[in-house]
Amino acid sequence: MLSGVPDAASLRNSDPPRHAAFVRVTHWITTICFFALLISGAEIVISHPRFYWGETGNDLTTPLFKIPIPASRNLVPTGYGYVLPDQNGWSRYLHFEAAWAVVLTGLVYTIWGLWTGHFRSNLFPAPADRTWGAFWGVIAKHIRLQRPDQAEAFSYNVVQRASYLIVIFILFPLVIWTGLALSPAFNSAVPAAVNVLGGRQSARTLHFFLSAFLLLFLIVHVAMIVLAGFPSRMRAMITGTRIIHYRRFVIPSLFFGRGNRFLLGRGSDSGDRQRTVEDRT
Amino acid sequence: MNKISRRKFVTAGLAATAGMSGVAVAATLAKRYGLIPPDSGGIYGPGETLTYAAQRLLTRHSLAREFPRSMISKAPFANEIAPFNDAFKHHQSSGFAEWRLSVDGMVARPASLSMSDLRSFPVRNQITEVVCEEGWSYIAEWIGAPLHEVLNAAGILPQARYVVYFSVEPDWWESIDMADALHPQTLLTYAMNGGDLPVSFGGPLRLRVPRQLGYKSVKFITRLTATDSLKRFGKGLGSASPEGGYAWYAGI
Numbered sequence: 001m002l003s004g005v006p007d008a009a010s011l012r013n014s015d016p017p018r019h020a021a022f023v024r025v026t027h028w029i030t031t032i033c034f035f036a037l038l039i040s041g042a043e044i045v046i047s048h049p050r051f052y053w054g055e056t057g058n059d060l061t062t063p064l065f066k067i068p069i070p071a072s073r074n075l076v077p078t079g080y081g082y083v084l085p086d087q088n089g090w091s092r093y094l095h096f097e098a099a100w101a102v103v104l105t106g107l108v109y110t111i112w113g114l115w116t117g118h119f120r121s122n123l124f125p126a127p128a129d130r131t132w133g134a135f136w137g138v139i140a141k142h143i144r145l146q147r148p149d150q151a152e153a154f155s156y157n158v159v160q161r162a163s164y165l166i167v168i169f170i171l172f173p174l175v176i177w178t179g180l181a182l183s184p185a186f187n188s189a190v191p192a193a194v195n196v197l198g199g200r201q202s203a204r205t206l207h208f209f210l211s212a213f214l215l216l217f218l219i220v221h222v223a224m225i226v227l228a229g230f231p232s233r234m235r236a237m238i239t240g241t242r243i244i245h246y247r248r249f250v251i252p253s254l255f256f257g258r259g260n261r262f263l264l265g266r267g268s269d270s271g272d273r274q275r276t277v278e279d280r281t
Numbered sequence: 282m283n284k285i286s287r288r289k290f291v292t293a294g295l296a297a298t299a300g301m302s303g304v305a306v307a308a309t310l311a312k313r314y315g316l317i318p319p320d321s322g323g324i325y326g327p328g329e330t331l332t333y334a335a336q337r338l339l340t341r342h343s344l345a346r347e348f349p350r351s352m353i354s355k356a357p358f359a360n361e362i363a364p365f366n367d368a369f370k371h372h373q374s375s376g377f378a379e380w381r382l383s384v385d386g387m388v389a390r391p392a393s394l395s396m397s398d399l400r401s402f403p404v405r406n407q408i409t410e411v412v413c414e415e416g417w418s419y420i421a422e423w424i425g426a427p428l429h430e431v432l433n434a435a436g437i438l439p440q441a442r443y444v445v446y447f448s449v450e451p452d453w454w455e456s457i458d459m460a461d462a463l464h465p466q467t468l469l470t471y472a473m474n475g476g477d478l479p480v481s482f483g484g485p486l487r488l489r490v491p492r493q494l495g496y497k498s499v500k501f502i503t504r505l506t507a508t509d510s511l512k513r514f515g516k517g518l519g520s521a522s523p524e525g526g527y528a529w530y531a532g533i
Contacts, residue, residue: 048416055348056410058417060356073415075361088414089526090325096533097328184412185336185492185532188343195346200410200418 017240018154023118024237026109033102034218040091040098041211047072047088051208055199064205103176110168122156123165129158148228154242160224167217171210178207315442315458319511319519320529333530340532341460345491348408353474354419357411359481362450362500369449369501377485382431382469386445386506389436396485399469402426402434407466409491411498414531421482423489425470429463432507441507445514446488449501455520456511456529457490457497466491469502494531496522 049067057063059075070080072087113119138159156164180186181194181203197203225233235241311317316334372380377396385391406424432444444462447454461467468489471478478484483500490497511519519529
């Protein structure tokens with residue numbers, strides 16, 4: 001699992017970037033689109049914060065559940081004595097534009113990933129890691145708040161790989177499908193898209209939960225990046241720089257005391273490739 | 282400049298040129314085949330154009346889902362409407378006996394149709410879902426005259442590309458392209474669930490466009506205009522919706 005940890009001497013400027021330029025560009029386009037979809041989606045939900053199951057549902061029918069927030073429409077029985085401003089116009093325009101951008105980006109990314117073997121080599125777990133033991137090993141390490149291995153600055157661990165695969169190949173396709181199933185014109189061409197989900201309101205409820213799962217992923221993803229070393233991970237995803245550690249691992253040090261810092265490879269590399277690594281004692 | 286960077290430069294240049302030519306060709310073709318919506322300007326224009334163009338290629342003739350009678354909503358929901366103006370109140374007090382629908386613009390025989398004229402057209406009923414952009418929906422049976430029957434009776438001209446329709450209420454007007462205007466399910470609706478169309482649901486006359494969101498199904502219709510261009514209507518964005526910040530095409 002820890003194979004491929006580069007030692008300092010083996011790191012050269014000619015090394016391939018931590019993340020390929022293609023991954024970096026599609027990652028950030030997807031990030032921007034996701035935030036646009038999240039904000040506009042939340043605004044659209046505010047106009048009717050009630051969810052149903054089946055084909056139909058409205059203010060006169062019993063909801064599956066309600067989000068306890070005020071609404072931006074005054075006929076919605078929210079229990080609040082006021083109505084929020086209507087933001088649906090721009091939210092809807094933005095939602096569909098961002099959806100197009102992320103779908104097209106995702107298509108290009110998928111083709112590129114298959115073509116270059118990105119999925120096979122970087123995302124599908126190595127054969128040795130395809131065990132529950134390896135999976136729980138990583139989870140246990142996180143629960144004990146252990147610092148990531150150096151290897152994890154260069155390669156994804158098995159839990160990361162599994163989560164990324166679930167997001168890329170399950171959550172994104174499902175959120176696109178359930179979104180399309182809300183389009184009356186698309187449904188006229190492909191009625192099965194909505195019918196197999198149990199109806200329009202079921203599709204809307206599923207779309208909401210899938211978005212919530214994606215938001216949960218985002219929160220955990222960002223939390224893990226912060227814990228692993230925000231600047232180094234961000235640099236790796238922005239410039240592709242391979243860096244082991246850049247900053248102290250703040251939260252665990254509350255438990256484990258201050259770690260020793262030392263620089264790795266100072267002077268032996270060109271200035272822009274200076275790396276630091278945390279002592280894991 | 283060394284060899285690698287020159288090669289990269291040339292490749293990137295070629296890719297950019299190919300990309301831009303591709304976009305230019307696509308834009309020209311889209312324009313020729315009427316795949317550009319009237320609200321294609323501004324930052325949301327590309328998304329709207331992609332949606333409209335993709336759906337027109339995919340859904341030109343497809344039929345909205347129709348449901349069994351058992352699925353008709355027992356509690357259909359009528360969205361809020363602005364207080365009625367005096368003209369509407371006058372019609373309401375006389376049981377809409379004087380309600381008329383004028384058909385003008387690019388038609389050979391402009392007409393002014395009474396409700397009984399409309400009832401003399403072939404009747405179509407359909408059980409379809411009203412889908413509001415807010416998220417709620419209901420299913421009802423809608424009964425009326427297919428818009429294409431009325432347009433054909435008025436002799437719609439081949440150069441007509443859109444039908445603009447107006448509510449008796451001011452600043453409430455929409456338009457649809459000919460794919461939706463001539464679509465068999467686009468209905469000048471005067472009855473619902475077996476009775477007259479209630480005022481709260483758009484009575485006496487509502488244009489139902491079941492392949493688009495509810496806001497395209499304008500209530501209290503008094504006028505239809507066939508046109509080859511939407512530029513002369515309102516701010517030229519196609520309908521009142523884009524003027525209020527909502528997309529013209531609501532098939533999403």
